[in-house]
Amino acid sequence: MRIPVDIHTHQQPQVPGEAIVNCFPETFVPQAEGWYSVGIHPWYITSSVASAVGFVLNNRTMHFEELLRHPRVLAVGExxxxxxxxxxxxxxxxxxxxxxxxxxxxxxxLIIHLVRAVDELLKLKLKIRPVKPWIIHGFRGKAALAEEYLRHGFYLSFGEKYQEEALRIVPPKRLFIETDESTTPVGLLYERAAEIRETPLEELRETIRRNVGEIFFRQ
Structure with missing residues (x-):
């Protein structure tokens, strides 16, 4: 079994299973060796939807719930x-x-997209009290915000653009790497992250490989 090294991308990886490909419920067509996340992105929630209850009663969302149980789906989101x-x-x-x-x-x-809504997210986390990990994808905030997320138990995933000091302070067990929409090879992102964290490249690869195994495969 191939463990993905890229936890969030919108592109098909060159090697099947190398990345967790993000899909909308309507576009989820799994490949035999692929890994996926499936979610309802806030950009695509229409104003015609009265409430989350409407989503539950909608045929599309009933299908969505079934998709989340698919064995090739590793996460909910974004x-x-x-x-x-x-x-x-x-x-x-x-x-x-x-x-x-x-x-x-x-x-x-749960893989999370967040823009200018930190307080609201923290309130929801306190309300829901999740057991499963919550992962902020594409984190670009400053080190102080990273520390706040870490205090609340979040994991942080870094893509092509980020604050270097924020990357440095994340404990190894809370760290992920992703390409998101970037066409930069994930290997180059690992090389840069290893340099910034002053960590041997293979050590960083093994750390994140272990994190992926523990968070996405230990269910």
């Missing part, structure tokens, strides 16, 4: 809160909570 998105924040919070509770139900981690 779910999230985004104050720049069209959907009202209250609706985004309902849909986020719905997905977060589903992650608990299907026993899989």
């Amino acid at each position: 779910a999230g809160l985004d104050k720049l998105a069209e959907a009202p924040l209250t609706l985004q919070m309902e849909v986020f909570e719905y997905q977060a509770r589903l992650a608990e139900e299907v026993d899989k981690p």
Whole structure:
């Protein structure tokens, strides 16, 4: 079994199973050796949806719940809160909570997209009290924000762009690497991260390989 080294991408990896490919419920067509996350992104929550209850009753979402149990789906998401998105924040919070509770139900981690809604996210975490890991993907915040997330038990995933000091302070057991929408090879992202953290490249690879195994495969 191939353990993915890239926990979040929107592109098909050159080597099947090398990355966790993010899909919308409507576009999820798994390949035999691929790994996936499936979620309802805050950018695509329409204003016509009255509430998260509407999602539950919608045929698409009933199908979505079934998809999350697929053996090639390793995580729920990306779910999230985004104050720049069209959907009202209250609706985004309902849909986020719905997905977060589903992650608990299907026993899989939650991958999170977050823009300008830190306080709201922390309140939801306190309300839901999840057992499964919550992972902030594409983290670009400063070290102080990274420390706050770490205090609240989050994992942080770094892509192509980030604050170097934030990357340095993340404990090895809370760290992931991703390409997201970047076309930069994931191997180069590992090389840069290893240099910034002053860690041997193979040691970083092994650390994240172990993290992926523990968080995404120990269910």
